[in-house]
Amino acid sequence: MADFFSDYLKTTDERLLSKWAHYFDVYTRELTRFRGRPISFLEIGVFRGGSIPMWKGFFGDQARLTFIDIDPACKALEIPGTSVEIGNQADPAFLADIAAKHGPFDVILDDGSHVCAHQIASYENLWPHLAEGGLYLVEDCHTSYWPGFGGGYRNEASFIEYAKRMIDRMHSWYTDQDALFPFDPIAKELHSIRCYDSIVVAEKRTKTMPPTTIYAQNGKVTRSRRALEIRGRKSAFAGKDGT
Numbered sequence: 001m002a003d004f005f006s007d008y009l010k011t012t013d014e015r016l017l018s019k020w021a022h023y024f025d026v027y028t029r030e031l032t033r034f035r036g037r038p039i040s041f042l043e044i045g046v047f048r049g050g051s052i053p054m055w056k057g058f059f060g061d062q063a064r065l066t067f068i069d070i071d072p073a074c075k076a077l078e079i080p081g082t083s084v085e086i087g088n089q090a091d092p093a094f095l096a097d098i099a100a101k102h103g104p105f106d107v108i109l110d111d112g113s114h115v116c117a118h119q120i121a122s123y124e125n126l127w128p129h130l131a132e133g134g135l136y137l138v139e140d141c142h143t144s145y146w147p148g149f150g151g152g153y154r155n156e157a158s159f160i161e162y163a164k165r166m167i168d169r170m171h172s173w174y175t176d177q178d179a180l181f182p183f184d185p186i187a188k189e190l191h192s193i194r195c196y197d198s199i200v201v202a203e204k205r206t207k208t209m210p211p212t213t214i215y216a217q218n219g220k221v222t223r224s225r226r227a228l229e230i231r232g233r234k235s236a237f238a239g240k241d242g243t
């Protein structure tokens, strides 16, 4: 297990922390670059509050940390330098209030109900409030295979199937199947979507221009969209991608 977390777990107090063991490597790999910076972090799901001091120690004193939970008892778990807000992660009005008060967020981590419809609702309402360069993590995505959480193998309503569709949407520049597969503006800001065991990570990095090929020869560098053109990919040239 990664260093910060293996050390931290031995210093925990009576607050229960509950995470799958293989998540700590993902946290280290994805979140280390945010440490020691004045970032804004949001975690959905407090439970017994065990993750509150963990994230404070990991990100450092400059970070602003917000936690939300549907259970009013979680408010008492707030510690100095953190905010716990009470509400439903599937309620757009609540999420808009949270974003107005504490956003935009550099990192959003959904460890809430793990109900697929809730994960999707939170993602859709909070993605616009993710800062440039920010990460949105959804954990316990194995519930996408559990009917009791709105999942089931290849269930279209599951979060994993939603994430798979996001891969298509990210590539919607490259199609000429305009009617079947229209351009999706999320392609402009979804830099990548990474799938670990039970954790999906989406990264926001706005593209300043549509995809181009770089040709470099004899020190001369040119950009071209010809690779799309010659394959008959018309969508990227039809103005529907905003170019």
Ligand SMILES: C[S@@+](CC[C@H](N)C(=O)[O-])C[C@H]1O[C@@H](n2cnc3c(N)ncnc32)[C@H](O)[C@@H]1O
Pocket: 016, 017, 018, 019, 043, 044, 045, 046, 047, 048, 049, 050, 051, 068, 069, 070, 071, 087, 088, 089, 090, 111, 112, 113, 118
């Ligand atoms: C897995 S626990 C959170 C664990 C905590 N993040 C940790 O690391 O120790 C899930 C929490 O989500 C909360 N929850 C369940 N449904 C919710 C909803 N619709 N909106 C917000 N929170 C919800 C539960 O009350 C519970 O405290």
